[in-house]
Amino acid sequence: MSHLIGQPIEAIPGQTMTALDPSSIENGLLERYIDTLKTGHTATFECLLPTDTYDHWYMVTAEPLSSGLVISLVNITDRKNAEIQARQQADEMRATLDASLNSILLMRAIRDSATGQIVDFRMETANQAVVNSLFKTPDELMGQTLLNMFPGNVESGFFALYTRVADSGKSEKAEYYYQDANGFKGWFEVSAVQRAEDLIVLTFNNITTQREEQLAQQKQAQVLEAILDHSQTAISLHEPIRNRQGEVIDFQTIRANRQALLNWEQAPGDMLTKSFLTLHPEARETNEFARYVRVIETGEPDVFEITQNRRQYVVTIAGAGGNIVVSAVDVTTDRQYRHELEALNRTLQQSNESLQSFAYVASHDLQEPLRKIQAFGDILQNQFQDNLSDGERDMTRRIQKSANRMQQLVKDLLAYSQVTARREPHVPVLLNEVVSDVLSDLEISITEANATIQVSSLPTIPGNTSRLRQLMQNLIVNALKFRSRDRPLVIQISCQPAPPDQLPNNLSATSAYWLIRVADNGMGFDEKYKDRIFQLFQRLHDSASYSGTGIGLAICQRVVESHDGAIDVSSRLGEGTTFAIFLPMQQAAN
Known part of the structure; x- marks a missing residue:
């Protein structure tokens, strides 16, 4: 006590507390002593007391005695400094753990008292990064057992790994897929190290996102590989081989699909280990190699044809990140068809x-x-x-x-042959003028038949005037010939844009057509004969009663087809017949 307050023992009796130790007011000792007197209860506490050299920690005990106090002080400086140092080290360790991007977990093995086997692990310390991997805070983990929180560790293989490390002391690394009944699942990579007996440190990360991306890339690569190997186009990737001056002197094949190997009749080992010119020295003389080099130097793709192993190919070369991709399509059959x-x-x-x-x-x-x-x-x-x-x-x-009759047949055959023999360039044709000329030529026949011809407004279309004249004349003559004897003949010629849903199957719905109808109220015919009416020399009536050679409607069909159109017919026996003619509004591009 004398050393603590810096005075000799004989000078202490009779002095007040504040005189002996003025700092007792600031450090709270005086207040604690007063409280002890008031309560009458012994008080024990730790206190940091300064000295002339350095501060000391004391365990102070104040015990009431009569009207005073018995005060005892025990120097605990060494123990207290050790505790403070341990706490600082723990804080530094915690800060280090929490600063780590990896998840870190300290676990202590729980063993069966009878067999000594590890039955579980208790989680003692965890850093903040475990939230990113396990989606639980350190406070939620510490003190809990591993299998209680994460029961899937046994099936996934992690528990066996931890047990081996705790028993053998040998560190291990692994990557496993975890899944449990709680719905928690994912891929984890973990490193387990023994820190002390039955105490292991886990460093791990949840790599589910990376693993799924990797698996997706592998799947995509497998799909691409399958597409390439099942493609009938030969595809190969070639890397340029350069000399010291940087000049391309050869190419090394680094990837080739199955069709490429078949086309070039090369074993995979040869094609992927031997250079291009080693396998195909003739490429230098045929200018093929020069084409490859030119694509590398200019970046411009190239297309050409070559003959290889008695087959003909169209080859396309394109740059690809400093390499070239070569695709070859076998066109042998196509060229044969062309010939x-x-x-x-x-x-x-x-x-x-x-x-x-x-x-x-x-x-x-x-x-x-x-x-x-x-x-x-x-x-x-x-x-x-x-x-x-x-x-x-x-x-x-x-x-x-x-x-x-023979002379008429020869004339009709001549007309038919002229339609099919050649196709003259089309020009704008005014259909109203064509019909007007036809009616003028047939004026006598129309008068003799007592027929009425009704013509609506007709368009101007691209075509051949003389052929369209043949078309309209044959249709009108057909109506005059097969008129009904019971009523005056009426022929109606009309036109409208053809609805796409009414176009014949052989016409494209993406093109625009005119629909021209030539309808009469004549004899008509049974539509079961519809397929015969446009055939050569096909007649639905006897030649004795009705003149003609059976070629006129065949000529009509040929004329319409020569104009990239179509013709159809509908009829009812005894009621009349309607011919539907579909002709393009615009001339087709050649």
Whole structure:
């Protein structure tokens, strides 16, 4: 006590507390002593008391005795300093743990008292980062057992890992998928280290997002791999090989799909280990290698055709991050078809030339004998009629009739062949003028039939004037020929934009068409014969009652098709017939 207050022992008796220790007021000792006297209860507390050299910690006990106090002081400075240092170290450790981006957890093994086997772990310390991995705060974890909070650790394999580390003292790392009955799941990577007996430190992270992204990338890569390997296009990736001057001297294949290996007839080991020019030295002479280099240097893609292993390919080269991607499409079959088509076109051209020759023969050579037959028939009828018997005159009339029919048939065949033989350039055609000219030519026939022709406003369309004239004339003549004997004939010619849902199947609904109707109230026909009406030489009525060769409607169909259109017919027996003609509003692009 003498050392504490800095006075000799003999000088202490008789002095007041504040005289002996003036700091007792500031440090609260005097107040505590007064409280002890008031309450009459012994008080024990720790107090930091200053000295001349350095401060000391004391355990102070104040015990009431009569009207005074018995005060004892025990120096606890060493113990207190050790506690303060331990607390500082703990605070520093906590700050270090909480500053870590990794989740850190200290667990102590819980063993079965009988067998000594680890049955669980108690979580003693956790840093703030565990919230990011386990979605629980350190306070929620500390003091709890592992399997109580996270029962899925056994099935996932983590519990076995922790047990091995606690028993063997050997550190381990692992990556597992965790899932439990509480719905908590995810991928975790963990490192477990033994810090002391039965005490292990876990450093771990929830890598679910990264793992799912990785799995998604792997799945995407697998899908891409499958697409590439099942593609019929050969695709390969090549890396340039450069010399010391930076010049491209070769290429190394770093990726090739299955079709590429098949096309080039190379083993995967050869194609991916040997350079391009090693496998294909001829590429330098064929300018193929120079094309590859040019794409690398300019960045501009290139397309060309080559023949390899008796097959023909269209090759496309494109830059790809300093490398080149080469795709090759086998066009051998396509080229064969092209050659066959060219041969067929030549054959067709020869056929067209033969058809034109036939047209010439039909218009000259075939008609000349007919004209002679008709001339001789006329002579027989006009000059020798009186010298002929009735039978001979009848045969002469039959000869003339057959010759006239033959001549009409030749003319119709000629007209049909001219429609199919060639297609002349289309020009704007005013359909009202075409119909007006046709009606003028047929004026006598229309008058004899006592027919009424009603023509609405018709458009101007791209086409061939003479062919469209054939079309309208044949349709009107057809109506005049097959008129009803019970009522006056009325022919109506009208036009409107064709509704897309009414277009025939062979026409595109994306193009615009005119719908031109030629309707009459004539005899009509049974629609079960509809498929025959546009065929050559097909007649629904006998030739004795109705003249004609059966070619007129076939010509109509050919004319419409030569204008990229379509024709259809509907009819009711005894009521009339309507022809529907679909013609483009605009000329098709060549």
